[in-house]
Amino acid sequence: MCDQTFMAITFGPCDSCSKASPLMNIYIKSDPINYCSFCMEMMACQALQSGESLATLKSESDSLKKKLEEERAKLHDVELNQVAEKVELVSALSIRTRRVLKGHGNKVLCMDWCKDKRRLVSSSQDGKVIVWDGYTLNKEHAVTMPCTWVMACAYAPSGCAVACGGLDNKCSVYPLSLDKNENLAAKKKSVAMHTNYLSGCSFTNSDMQLLTSSGDGTCALWDVESGQLLQSFHGHTADVLSLNLAPSETGNTFVSGGCDKKANVWDMRSGQNVQSFETHDSDINCVKYYPTGDAFASASDDGTCRLYDLRADREVAVYQKDSIIFGASSVDFSLSGRLLFAGYNDYTINVWDVLKGNRISILFGHENRVSCVKVSPDGTSFASASWDTSLRIWA
Amino acid sequence: MADEPEQKQSVGGGEQEEEEEEEEQEQPEEAEEEEDEDEASEGSVDSAEGSPPMTLAARRALRAMKSLGGSVDPDDDSPNMIVYRKIEDIVMFIQDEEEGVPIRTVKSFMTKIPSVVTGTDIVQWLMKNLDIEDPAEAIHAGGLIASQGYFFPISDHVLSLKDDGTFYRFQAPYFWPSNCWEPENTDYAIYLCKRTMQNKTRLELADYEAENLARLQRAFARKWEFIFMQAEAQVKIDRKKDKTERKILDSQERAFWDVHRPVPGCVNTTEMDIRKCRRMKNPHRVKKSVYGLAEEPTQVQSPVHGPVHNARKGTKEDLEKEIGFLRHQLDRHCMKMSKVAESLISYTEQYMEYDPFLTSPEPSNPWTSDDCTFWDLETSKEPSQQRVKKWGFSLEEALKDPAGQELFLKFLESEFSSENLRFWLAVQDLKQRPLLEVAERTQEIWAEFLAEGAPSTINLDSHSYERTGHNLKDPGRYSYEDAQDHIYKLMKSDSYTRFLRSNAYQDLLITRKKPEAEQGRRTSLEKFTRSVGKSLTGKRLTGLMQSS
Numbered sequence: 048m049c050d051q052t053f054m055a056i057t058f059g060p061c062d063s064c065s066k067a068s069p070l071m072n073i074y075i076k077s078d079p080i081n082y083c084s085f086c087m088e089m090m091a092c093q094a095l096q097s098g099e100s101l102a103t104l105k106s107e108s109d110s111l112k113k114k115l116e117e118e119r120a121k122l123h124d125v126e127l128n129q130v131a132e133k134v135e136l137v138s139a140l141s142i143r144t145r146r147v148l149k150g151h152g153n154k155v156l157c158m159d160w161c162k163d164k165r166r167l168v169s170s171s172q173d174g175k176v177i178v179w180d181g182y183t184l185n186k187e188h189a190v191t192m193p194c195t196w197v198m199a200c201a202y203a204p205s206g207c208a209v210a211c212g213g214l215d216n217k218c219s220v221y222p223l224s225l226d227k228n229e230n231l232a233a234k235k236k237s238v239a240m241h242t243n244y245l246s247g248c249s250f251t252n253s254d255m256q257l258l259t260s261s262g263d264g265t266c267a268l269w270d271v272e273s274g275q276l277l278q279s280f281h282g283h284t285a286d287v288l289s290l291n292l293a294p295s296e297t298g299n300t301f302v303s304g305g306c307d308k309k310a311n312v313w314d315m316r317s318g319q320n321v322q323s324f325e326t327h328d329s330d331i332n333c334v335k336y337y338p339t340g341d342a343f344a345s346a347s348d349d350g351t352c353r354l355y356d357l358r359a360d361r362e363v364a365v366y367q368k369d370s371i372i373f374g375a376s377s378v379d380f381s382l383s384g385r386l387l388f389a390g391y392n393d394y395t396i397n398v399w400d401v402l403k404g405n406r407i408s409i410l411f412g413h414e415n416r417v418s419c420v421k422v423s424p425d426g427t428s429f430a431s432a433s434w435d436t437s438l439r440i441w442a
Numbered sequence: 443m444a445d446e447p448e449q450k451q452s453v454g455g456g457e458q459e460e461e462e463e464e465e466e467q468e469q470p471e472e473a474e475e476e477e478d479e480d481e482a483s484e485g486s487v488d489s490a491e492g493s494p495p496m497t498l499a500a501r502r503a504l505r506a507m508k509s510l511g512g513s514v515d516p517d518d519d520s521p522n523m524i525v526y527r528k529i530e531d532i533v534m535f536i537q538d539e540e541e542g543v544p545i546r547t548v549k550s551f552m553t554k555i556p557s558v559v560t561g562t563d564i565v566q567w568l569m570k571n572l573d574i575e576d577p578a579e580a581i582h583a584g585g586l587i588a589s590q591g592y593f594f595p596i597s598d599h600v601l602s603l604k605d606d607g608t609f610y611r612f613q614a615p616y617f618w619p620s621n622c623w624e625p626e627n628t629d630y631a632i633y634l635c636k637r638t639m640q641n642k643t644r645l646e647l648a649d650y651e652a653e654n655l656a657r658l659q660r661a662f663a664r665k666w667e668f669i670f671m672q673a674e675a676q677v678k679i680d681r682k683k684d685k686t687e688r689k690i691l692d693s694q695e696r697a698f699w700d701v702h703r704p705v706p707g708c709v710n711t712t713e714m715d716i717r718k719c720r721r722m723k724n725p726h727r728v729k730k731s732v733y734g735l736a737e738e739p740t741q742v743q744s745p746v747h748g749p750v751h752n753a754r755k756g757t758k759e760d761l762e763k764e765i766g767f768l769r770h771q772l773d774r775h776c777m778k779m780s781k782v783a784e785s786l787i788s789y790t791e792q793y794m795e796y797d798p799f800l801t802s803p804e805p806s807n808p809w810t811s812d813d814c815t816f817w818d819l820e821t822s823k824e825p826s827q828q829r830v831k832k833w834g835f836s837l838e839e840a841l842k843d844p845a846g847q848e849l850f851l852k853f854l855e856s857e858f859s860s861e862n863l864r865f866w867l868a869v870q871d872l873k874q875r876p877l878l879e880v881a882e883r884t885q886e887i888w889a890e891f892l893a894e895g896a897p898s899t900i901n902l903d904s905h906s907y908e909r910t911g912h913n914l915k916d917p918g919r920y921s922y923e924d925a926q927d928h929i930y931k932l933m934k935s936d937s938y939t940r941f942l943r944s945n946a947y948q949d950l951l952i953t954r955k956k957p958e959a960e961q962g963r964r965t966s967l968e969k970f971t972r973s974v975g976k977s978l979t980g981k982r983l984t985g986l987m988q989s990s
Contacts, residue, residue: 130783253874272876348521358777383797442809
């Protein structure tokens with residue numbers, strides 16, 4: 048005999064539409080739901096709809112992608128290297144190491160040039176950030192960060208400050224004092240805050256704004272003075288590893304590359320992703336604009352570097368070789384855009400002919416992975432940072 | 443590769459079924475028993491029975507096809523795995539019976555050296571099959587494959603490749619890095635310990651190994667008895683094996699430890715980029731014990747292997763966003779590839795003479811000559827002809843150079859339109875101010891350039907004017923974007939072209955052939971004769987005029 052009674056509301060206001068009507072008593076995940084029969088049916092339909100619409104949306108997206116690819120392919124009437132056959136070959140380059148900067152105790156992860164064309168800042172796995180005069184090999188400043196793996200560093204356009212960050216998830220700005228005895232760490236200003244490691248940072252045209260990329264999948268623009276977030280950029284579905292500002296004086300865009308194999312172009316004003324490229328087979332470690340800002344190059348763990356043109360909205364060249372097995376970590380263009388310098392995890396730097404697509408030379412010298420390659424502001428040299436704890440300047 | 447019959451690897455390794463995860467820890471001696479090689483075919487690799495050996499390119503294509511079909515382990519996506527797969531393609535092909543290097547047993551004095559190949563053979567093979575022209579490049583590439591642990595010199599702890607008669611042996615797949623080895627110090631201790639137990643010269647510890655052993659003895663003082671026992675057990679197992687097989691296995695085991703406990707001063711190739719560490723999705727796949735030790739209960743989970751980091755799954759909103767993005771892209775007007783190529787080429791041609799890597803800078807590149815004159819000249823107020831020429835490439839170039847900007851401003855002043863450039867510069871400056879100063883600065887700019895009766899009114903079309911006024915209700919760094927854009931286009935199409943034709947610019951272009959400092963006597967003489975000629979001509983003209 049049943050001696051338990053349940054209170055069941057069989058007639059009353061519906062939980063959904065509040066109309067008084069006969070109710071259907073059901074439990075969803077042990078919560079009682081008292082809906083009238085009409086609302087019950089609506090709920091069931093909506094659930095069906097959302098399931099359906101997810102599938103229809105997916106197929107719509109796929110068909111749009113296909114159509115986009117077809118449209119772009121129509122404009123692909125010739126290959127860059129075919130048109131470039133008429134261009135003269137680059138005469139043999141005699142690039143050699145001209146300076147070796149020793150002083151870091153551990154892997155050097157990042158470096159950046161000062162606008163004065165000879166100073167540079169570098170950061171390392173052991174938390175040290177050093178400012179050098181590359182020409183004289185003098186160490187001018189040294190800061191020890193409270194965290195290890197300082198993966199990003201940048202020189203301010205004025206030359207009066209440096210920004211750096213890494214596993215601390217922050218980007219901090221240190222003003223460079225002329226007084227050597229002053230403790231730089233005391234004047235540190237915390238600007239950016241992310242929820243994962245800082246992978247890249249760059250000042251915009253002034254000391255007052257900082258653009259950052261992070262392992263949390265976002266990029267962000269910050270006001271240095273107040274530390275305020277001015278704009279955030281969402282769209283990557285995995286860690287963002289690199290960013291680069293468009294070179295134009297009037298441009299307001301930048302490109303980012305990440306572990307989702309995508310390179311995205313962003314509008315700094317609106318925070319919108321305006322173009323996206325996905326042709327790499329693995330993480331994109333570095334992105335760099337072509338000098339005009341109409342194209343950019345990327346370096347990836349799939350061992351290739353690629354050139355994407357923004358006007359054609361497509362990949363226009365792939366720089367690869369059978370003998371290059373290890374990933375490319377970093378790229379930069381020479382001043383005219385004819386040469387592409389790429390640093391690899393196989394300790395070498397390859398020099399590519401951007402137009403013809405062939406490799407011009409391979410540079411040996413580093414004894415461990417090359418983590419960063421950057422051409423100096425006037426194009427007279429490029430610097431490379433490596434896990435072998437040294438930096439080299441080549442010309 | 444599940445579709446192909448298992449491939450016989452070099453002696454000492456187990457068959458490596460790449461698709462399946464190896465849950466059990468294979469003991470080296472178990473793997474051993476599956477081998478039944480005779481000396482002649484040691485180290486040879488059979489591809490699919492009956493079918494011809496695959497070329498490197500074919501293997502890669504097969505791998506690419508498989509990844510498309512989704513039959514590849516997701517862990518293969520991680521950056522390290524991509525490299526390991528490429529190396530393994532090479533390593534398997536290089537051991538191919540027909541297309542690979544000659545791996546053989548070499549007779550030496552009273553002994554035989556089983557399953558070896560010379561460095562030269564490896565270098566030659568790499569040059570041929572990886573399309574390498576320079577032997578130095580092949581040596582470097584081979585050296586990297588060795589340092590990752592895929593083959594090793596039989597008489598050296600240092601993992602590199604030499605282009606000579608030095609003997610090398612291939613590593614057993616059991617020890618390949620793609621098995622995600624992270625061997626513990628206890629195993630290393632067992633290994634070093636067991637080597638000291640056997641009375642063989644080839645097993646003697648190197649100095650650094652002896653030091654390591656001493657350090658481990660101190661660190662594991664409490665459980666040394668356990669380690670000693672394990673070492674003894676391993677020695678017993680090893681003794682049961684055939685002499686030749688032991689030689690090979692011992693060398694492979696040593697090479698394994700050379701990767702994970704490298705000689706001091708050598709690169710530790712197991713070091714990882716910390717940004718990629720989180721994505722080793724499956725901590726269970728990591729192999730920690732070489733000698734089958736049970737996992738210690740106190741073992742702390744590796745800090746490197748965090749929780750699974752999934753990419754955000756596509757939600758309905760994500761898809762809607764993506765569709766909106768794709769539609770927008772479809773509407774985009776794109777340029778033909780031929781035009782893009784021409785544009786890239788013409789830019790490069792124009793700037794080639796300014797690229798120090800392609801055209802040596804005058805007088806020299808400071809980095810190669812240790813002479814800073816070039817830098818001094820570039821920043822001087824008296825620009826070289828080359829610098830002046832660059833201002834003619836685009837308005838942007840002219841404005842980038844402070845001297846160019848100054849000259850252009852002077853020119854505009856002469857045309858009474860300098861307010862345009864001053865406005866543009868003010869807006870550039872506005873964008874570089876700290877946030878707190880922005881509101882005030884926007885007001886200042888309005889008052890100076892746009893307000894009614896402003897001292898330097900710029901000529902804006904009514905539409906831009908309205909837009910700007912509207913923007914200023916909520917002043918920000920980009921309030922004047924439209925106006926700035928409009929003014930820039932105006933300067934570019936109108937004033938800039940006249941500037942390039944102006945005397946001020948043309949004179950600089952012509953006379954400044956060489957910087958003042960380097961003007962020789964000849965040029966001065968030229969100037970003198972020219973000036974004399976001018977004055978003479980002037981006199982003749984006035985004479986003519988007077989006579990008529």
